[in-house]
Amino acid sequence: MTGNWTDLALLLVPLVYLLSAGLAGLTGPRAGWRLVQGGSGLALALALVLDFAPAPVSGWFLHDPLNSIVLSLVAFVGLVVARFSTHYLEGDTGQDRFQRWLQLTLACVAVVVTTNHFLVLLLAWAGISLSMHRLLMFYPERKRAALAAHKKFLFARLAELCLAAAGCLLYLEHGTLYIDGMLAGYGAPGTTLGLREQLAALLIASAAMIKCAQFPMHGWLIQVVEAPTPVSALLHAGIINLGGYLLLLMAPLMVHAAPAKGLLLVVAGLTCVIAALITMTRVSIKVLLAWSTVAQMGLMLVECALGQYGLALLHLVAHSCYKAYCFLAAGGQVEAYLRQRLAPPAPAPRWAAPGFAVAVLALFGGLAVPGLLAADASLWLLFALMALVLVSERGSVLVRGSALRVLAVAGALTIAYALQKLLFTALAPAAAAPGLAATFWCMALFLGLLGAYWLLRCRPDSPLARRLYRNLYAGLYLDEWSTRITLAIWPAKLPLRATSKQVLTIKSLEATR
Numbered sequence: 001m002t003g004n005w006t007d008l009a010l011l012l013v014p015l016v017y018l019l020s021a022g023l024a025g026l027t028g029p030r031a032g033w034r035l036v037q038g039g040s041g042l043a044l045a046l047a048l049v050l051d052f053a054p055a056p057v058s059g060w061f062l063h064d065p066l067n068s069i070v071l072s073l074v075a076f077v078g079l080v081v082a083r084f085s086t087h088y089l090e091g092d093t094g095q096d097r098f099q100r101w102l103q104l105t106l107a108c109v110a111v112v113v114t115t116n117h118f119l120v121l122l123l124a125w126a127g128i129s130l131s132m133h134r135l136l137m138f139y140p141e142r143k144r145a146a147l148a149a150h151k152k153f154l155f156a157r158l159a160e161l162c163l164a165a166a167g168c169l170l171y172l173e174h175g176t177l178y179i180d181g182m183l184a185g186y187g188a189p190g191t192t193l194g195l196r197e198q199l200a201a202l203l204i205a206s207a208a209m210i211k212c213a214q215f216p217m218h219g220w221l222i223q224v225v226e227a228p229t230p231v232s233a234l235l236h237a238g239i240i241n242l243g244g245y246l247l248l249l250m251a252p253l254m255v256h257a258a259p260a261k262g263l264l265l266v267v268a269g270l271t272c273v274i275a276a277l278i279t280m281t282r283v284s285i286k287v288l289l290a291w292s293t294v295a296q297m298g299l300m301l302v303e304c305a306l307g308q309y310g311l312a313l314l315h316l317v318a319h320s321c322y323k324a325y326c327f328l329a330a331g332g333q334v335e336a337y338l339r340q341r342l343a344p345p346a347p348a349p350r351w352a353a354p355g356f357a358v359a360v361l362a363l364f365g366g367l368a369v370p371g372l373l374a375a376d377a378s379l380w381l382l383f384a385l386m387a388l389v390l391v392s393e394r395g396s397v398l399v400r401g402s403a404l405r406v407l408a409v410a411g412a413l414t415i416a417y418a419l420q421k422l423l424f425t426a427l428a429p430a431a432a433a434p435g436l437a438a439t440f441w442c443m444a445l446f447l448g449l450l451g452a453y454w455l456l457r458c459r460p461d462s463p464l465a466r467r468l469y470r471n472l473y474a475g476l477y478l479d480e481w482s483t484r485i486t487l488a489i490w491p492a493k494l495p496l497r498a499t500s501k502q503v504l505t506i507k508s509l510e511a512t513r
Contacts, residue, residue, distance in 0.1 A: 009046050010061045013071065014110040016043045017078075021103035029095040033086045036099050040082045043110070044075035062116045062179065065427040066313065070113045070245055073317055077238045077324050078106040084328050085230040094138060102234070105131040109238065113245065118167045118177045125163060125242070129156035132239055135231045136224050141495050148223030150492035151483065155217050159210040163246075166203035169196045170253075179249070186252035193256050201257030204250050205264050208304075211243035212297035215271045219479030221294060225286040229327055232286065236293045237324035241316050243297065247304040248313060251429035255307055264305035265438055272298030273449045274476065280456055281473040285330050293323060299382075302442060307432030308379060310425030317424075378434075378442030383417060385450050 020039025024032035051068045082102065089095050108127035115121050129152075136149040170182045173196045185191070193201070213221040221240070225232055247254055247264075254260060275295035282288040296319050303312040455465050471477075 006050065006063055007059070007061050009050055010063060010114045013043050013046050013075070013114070014107040016046070017103045017107035017110060021100045021107065024096065024099040024103065029090075032096055032099045033082070036082045036103060037079070037086065039103060040075065040079040040106070043106070044072070044079050047072040047075040060116055060120070061114055063114070066248055066429070067113050069313065069317065069427065071110060073320055074106065074109050074113060074238055077234065077320055078102075080324060080328070081230045081234045081237075084233070085228075088228065088230055098135070098138060098228075098230075101131050101134040102230075105135065105234070105239070109242070112242065116179050118170070118179055118182065121179070122160065122163055122167060126156075126160050128239060128242070129153070129160070132231075132235065135234070136227045138228055138231065139226070142226045143495055144223055145226035146495055147483070147492060148220045148226065150490075151217075151486050152220040152224065154486055154490055155210050155220065159207045162203040162207040162210070166200040166207070169200040169203070173197055173200075183250070183252040186256060191256050193253075197253065198257055198259055201250075201254055201260035202263060204246060204254065205257075205260040208243035208246045208301060209264070209267055211246070212240060212268075212301060213294055214267055214298060214301070215274065215294075216478040216482045218271070218275070218294050219475075219482055222287060222290045222475075222479070225284075225290055229286075229330060232290075233324045233327035236289065236327060237320045240293060240297060241300075241320055244300045244304065244312055244316050247301065248309055248316075248429060251304075251309050254304065255429075255432045261305040261307075261438070264301050265441055268298040268301035268305065269442060269445045270298075271295070272302060273445050273452075274472075276449060277452050277456070277468075278472045278475055280453070281469060286327070289323065289326050289330070293319075296323075303379065306379065306434040306438060306442065309430070310428040311379065311421055313428040314420050314424040378439045378446065381443055382446045383414065385446060386413075389450075389453070 016039050020035045024035045027035065047068070050063065051072055085098065085102070089098055092098075105128060108124045108131060111124035112121055112128065115124065133149055133153055133156075136145060136152065139145060167177070171177055173194065174182050174185070176182060210217055221235075224235065227235075272295050275291050275298060279288055279291040279295060282291055296315070300312050300315045300319070303309075303315060452468065455462070456469060459465050460469070
């Protein structure tokens with residue numbers, strides 16, 4: 001009886017979004033927003049109720065802690081975006097279009113995170129992309145937005161082809177399209193994958209990287225800041241995380257796929273480090289946040305490749321809430337920037353070198369103790385470096401307060417991180433210890449990140465720092481190459497904007513009439 005009630009509630013969540021999408025277009029803007037907010041609120045209430053109604057896999061639906069957490073997160077972000085959009089788009093002639101496509105997008109996301117059928121997941125995955133394309137083209141006259149939407153459209157089709165091919169391979173291997181049936185045989189620790197399964201894992205990893213806008217297919221995510229702010233918030237706080245959710249969903253398979261994990265470590269690891277450094281060169285708040293999302297998605301995929309699925313789930317939830325807040329509060333950053341300009345200039349970090357050496361020696365020593373840090377030594381190193389940067393920036397406009405206060409904040413963050421990691425590790429798929437090669441690769445990446453950060457902050461006038469800054473500001477020219485190849489394969493029909501000369505000519509002709 002409980003399973004039937006749970007299935008009905010899981011079905012009602014996307015239906016509520018679909019119903020509010022259909023009714024919103026038939027009413028006026030204000031009534032439409034009331035329907036959208038009411039539907040989003042009801043969907044969130046259903047998702048929260050489902051969090052306290054555990055049930056086993058039942059037919060077409062998945063209901064476990066992973067799906068419940070992500071569904072509640074999606075409903076929460078959807079409600080926040082809907083409430084913000086009510087005022088943001090007030091007076092806009094396209095409000096009914098926005099209401100309709102927003103709810104359709106959320107309906108497709110709800111299906112993706114609750115379905116137990118691979119074909120349904122694939123169709124809903126494609127539905128998300130098509131609905132988001134309409135939102136990204138909300139202002140079709142903006143050439144930059146049209147180019148970004150065009151590139152995203154093509155990359156999304158590539159991701160769907162990878163996912164469809166992976167589904168076909170897994171169906172040939174297991175004879176079922178139900179996800180629980182596909183993953184049932186991968187629970188044993190010594191499982192060996194065949195050629196089809198290894199190829200399927202590589203395709204799933206590729207689909208996740210494309211969805212998460214990893215290098216070199218990242219440029220569209222930077223350029224879609226031309227879309228309305230609520231669309232950016234929904235994209236960066238929700239849709240972009242689906243690549244990480246896919247890896248969490250397929251964790252029983254991915255944990256045994258060494259080639260797929262190696263691909264994720266190389267591509268996502270380099271993306272994380274380079275995008276984080278590029279973020280240091282940006283001034284526009286929305287562009288900075290977009291590059292930050294690319295880096296955060298790379299780190300999330302690295303966590304999945306290391307087998308730290310609990311940490312990846314925590315990262316997914318924290319990043320969604322943080323990035324939604326940042327985009328929706330982006331309008332107030334101009335005032336914050338003006339206040340910062342009145343503050344004294346930020347001093348260069350002074351404690352970086354000795355603190356860095358101590359952190360590295362401690363972590364490498366910890367590797368020698370079985371079971372102490374070997375499970376996720378590279379991730380603890382990253383967190384230690386974060387605390388080191390926080391302490392070394394004391395006195396700048398970024399970090400204010402006494403040394404004792406800064407140390408207390410760093411310690412509190414470390415404790416909070418450890419406790420949350422324990423909680424989400426219990427809710428996520430079982431973790432797997434990474435190999436030493438993966439650990440040392442990630443350590444090298446994070447140490448390189450700190451070294452480049454120190455160079456840009458402490459030696460900004462050196463020839464090497466200037467050359468590095470120039471290339472980082474250009475994004476290593478990766479998007480230019482990607483755009484050329486994309487437009488060569490499938491040219492885009494970009495909107496034509498009237499030049500100032502054409503506008504003057506039209507006005508003079510109208511005046512003579």
